[in-house]
Amino acid sequence: MSDLRIAVLGVGMMGADHVARITSRIAGARVSVVNDYLAEKAERVAATVPGCRVIGDPLDAIADSDVDAVLLATPGPTHEKQLLACLEHRKPVLCEKPLTTDVATSLEVVKREVELGHKLIQVGFMRRFDHEYAQLKALLDAGELGAPLVMHCAHRNPSVPPNFDSSMIVKDSLVHEVDVTRFLFGEEIASVQIICPAANSVAPRGLQDPQIAIFRTQSGKHVDVEVFVTTGVAYEVRTEVVGERGSAMIGLDVGLVRRSFPGTWGGQITPSFKERFGQAYDTEVQRWVDAVRSGANVDGPTAWDGYAAAAVCEAGVQSLESGAPVAVELATRIGS
Amino acid sequence: MSDLRIAVLGVGMMGADHVARITSRIAGARVSVVNDYLAEKAERVAATVPGCRVIGDPLDAIADSDVDAVLLATPGPTHEKQLLACLEHRKPVLCEKPLTTDVATSLEVVKREVELGHKLIQVGFMRRFDHEYAQLKALLDAGELGAPLVMHCAHRNPSVPPNFDSSMIVKDSLVHEVDVTRFLFGEEIASVQIICPAANSVAPRGLQDPQIAIFRTQSGKHVDVEVFVTTGVAYEVRTEVVGERGSAMIGLDVGLVRRSFPGTWGGQITPSFKERFGQAYDTEVQRWVDAVRSGANVDGPTAWDGYAAAAVCEAGVQSLESGAPVAVELATRIGS
């Protein structure tokens, strides 16, 4: 099966990151086309990908016969038109948030896709793919916390760009907790309230930061979210779900921590080497593949490392029998 | 640039895992050939990979013109011959531990590679590619712990296969800490002692488990390792380095924890969304690519999810102005 050919539209920070991701870490796909309203930027990015072309008009890029699917990382106001073009051409599209910039056009896009009769649009709420959120979701779905009642979230950024305004805290930051709520609880949000505490004195003048959002879901679940985007500390995203049979928290940099009957707190130990070192194996092999393709051949432990380990283990087996310390005899080091 | 064509030799648990990894998670490579001394197993694995052939003789597989590089996951006793064949054919090889099963042949392999004049062999000590070990190594190399003096390790498996004997605890388990010591400290191990405490009564009869290994490095650093392979608990791999200016521990399922002057303990918060959610982005895009290639097109948040988020955010912006709760108005749900 040949690789999926993807057009990446918009190669600002987010889009360029996706180009690098598809090229160097994703199996079964390659970037065949890039597009950006800054032509020069598109050229620069395309030059980093073997066999990748620039197409100057986004709608032409979508229509191109060398494109199987589209990744949309353009500014929000252009999404509606581009999504409709993807639907028209029956091309699957992964669209970075927002779907569109207002409710009416978002609903219009949904309707067109439904009329078409099969799904083509995926929205880039990436937290659903995060290991900790997936664990929390699995815990809830398995009923291990009982019925969820309350959720507490904190969403903290060290800083924001100069143009960030108070409503962007809602639309660009809080929107993630909107999706987290809908994802974890599997129901819609019925009402929302934003509380504005006295603002951080070191935030840009005029920015209402922090903000406290209160959601009430259709079945009456309570969610509160502290969004604080000028903390100066680091990127902190925390979510705690409190259910009828216990609670669980993620985002404290210590994995998922549960609190449950009979009065214990704690987490899961990685059950086997696959979970513990699976990512290490992936990294090892990817870096080795990259090294071989580049001609370096080795990017990791060498034959000498294998020899030295053998020498120590042989001494170890001797000591296992005698109980006494055994000196390790190594040849003079050869090679680099 | 075309994909690297890899022959995977040995498709037991480890090798089959590598075949799946290269096929579904690694960019720029594909498995072109598999080999196993059980022909049927090789056929079964090859059938899962588009364009992959079985070659019955491992040396033929190495020599094949459709093979750029070799991944060796065969039993240890066959390594020497296969490694030498890789060297002869100038093919890069990633060799699962051990390099070979004894010190003399290991040194022989090293010498042949040195004579050849450039490196082709990498050994599969994958811990060097683990995020936590990489962090610990970086901390040491930056001098943040001062000169390291002592290292404490625990290496615990819930259970081992029936044939596992006392010397395999040294050669198959402890060998990882041998490499960790050499990797983190950058020097050779000068002597090794194995202490045998009273054995676990629920371990298989005759198995000396746990074992305590004591390493002394060339410069006099002390390392102790508890290897305990029948704990019944989970897979636990812990490493603590104690230096002249503080200590750091990994493997407690809470990330790297440092202890340093002036009397504080703690870890690093993920600095930005790239570190926090980079893996989530990779998973999102890989799963989307897989969904598109399979014809499902979407494997994640749908257009409706994008619409619902827009509706909540619009209500949120209204509440930001009024301070009062605002009801979220959603259209009747359409589509699935």
Add this chain to the structure above:
Amino acid sequence: MSDLRIAVLGVGMMGADHVARITSRIAGARVSVVNDYLAEKAERVAATVPGCRVIGDPLDAIADSDVDAVLLATPGPTHEKQLLACLEHRKPVLCEKPLTTDVATSLEVVKREVELGHKLIQVGFMRRFDHEYAQLKALLDAGELGAPLVMHCAHRNPSVPPNFDSSMIVKDSLVHEVDVTRFLFGEEIASVQIICPAANSVAPRGLQDPQIAIFRTQSGKHVDVEVFVTTGVAYEVRTEVVGERGSAMIGLDVGLVRRSFPGTWGGQITPSFKERFGQAYDTEVQRWVDAVRSGANVDGPTAWDGYAAAAVCEAGVQSLESGAPVAVELATRIGS
């Protein structure tokens, strides 16, 4: 200086606990008088304390010449009268919450004490004396978090008595966070809102549990409190303060954890053996004193334990010189 003679009024669970505390763990004080509206209960408690009498009328107990100070653990509705009697007799009083059961009489008590010209009344908000709250207060007062902006609290009980109703969640449980807010922030609460999520289905019928309280302080700081008194899990009291220069959380059973620039999380290591084992020394000496007074003389390590430790250390010093294992020679065990 002779011991302070205390009358304990009300010897239900709380009062009886205070009697035991003063008798067996507090230096410089003794319970000279107890009182309860159940005479039999008062007699039973008095019998456990050498030299303690029962006085049947609480106002007589307050007035008694054998009473220097009063500890009030009677039901709330009786507090007003008893506090005014303490003021009249110029007797210092430690009053379990509430001061009185309504705002008007509370203010009346405050006024009478002010007229009197010196303070006699202390209210039993004991969290101010908790090590973690004291640490958090010290952190705030030292300015280490910058100006505090937001506080998140959780107050969870596994269960409540049968008669507990929705307003008692406010008056008996939430009242602690009211005091915590005033204590930590040093300002009054300007407004309060109680949000009622869908109730816990396993809570007693009619009990609105959990409740979410929102406080706004006079300077605009935001506080939210989850009060959930039928969790079935354990007693969980958590408080997080978010300031302009970082945040700190207590109550996760891992001590105070700070998050601050430049992106680190963690706590304080106990600086010396005094902090680490100070409580152990207190317990050691109190238990030894109790043992000697009871005639047992020893409640802890014996002379044999001292001898055995000496033997091991002597062997250790020999090994320090030789490096080799040294056998420990012990005499045949004598004594019990």
Add this chain to the structure above:
Amino acid sequence: MSDLRIAVLGVGMMGADHVARITSRIAGARVSVVNDYLAEKAERVAATVPGCRVIGDPLDAIADSDVDAVLLATPGPTHEKQLLACLEHRKPVLCEKPLTTDVATSLEVVKREVELGHKLIQVGFMRRFDHEYAQLKALLDAGELGAPLVMHCAHRNPSVPPNFDSSMIVKDSLVHEVDVTRFLFGEEIASVQIICPAANSVAPRGLQDPQIAIFRTQSGKHVDVEVFVTTGVAYEVRTEVVGERGSAMIGLDVGLVRRSFPGTWGGQITPSFKERFGQAYDTEVQRWVDAVRSGANVDGPTAWDGYAAAAVCEAGVQSLESGAPVAVELATRIGS
């Protein structure tokens, strides 16, 4: 029952600390006599305790009729003589470690006490009274870890006094782990080995620091101890016991953490307010007693604090009914 009258012999740092402890935190005891070879120091300490005398000769102090029991905090070389005097006068004695400074005299003291026919001597291994060690002991005794097999300890001091030499690391520091081993495992240590790694370059010249001690108990259990007394960090005392059914660790500043089947790690949540705030109640009452005795009467929340809490709760109950924010109306502040 009258207070136990204690003679404290030796009022250096340790002894003076005990005098303050008995006077201000221990119920049922008082210091009636102090003694020190520095007469002036004894006078200074005695002056802080009402009714306390100095007696210049330690044996006279032991014999004095105003002394019921003795606390020995004198230098080790004087212990033998003083302990024998205590035995002769049938006076219970709490003796700071060491019992005596060598094995032979320690055994002599044990024998004399046995001949006497009842126990009078307790040795000051205070870790047995520490909450975490007590928890760990209880866990072991309940069989929750299965049979213990291995113990890992770390004992780290930030620094030591100038005269501290290599053998004192064994006799003054490691001795605590000697007792911890005997206490937790309930058996004697059969052999001991001290391993000397390359020394900390910032330790005083000639001091072998760190040291690694290896104990083997009579039944073959393995214990290793890192003693490192010039870390520059803080006071760190860690103990991990590995048993046939799981492991438990204390001393990471996060309470006791267990690892057990089926692959979970974690701790205990404080089950009720008694465990969570018991210490706070003790502190509250002790500080109130001290305040009343000093004439200050109040050392904590005042009547105003009680009034303000009542006002907030009353507003809270109103909001519980209406759901809307309710302003808190406070009288003008009166009093200080």
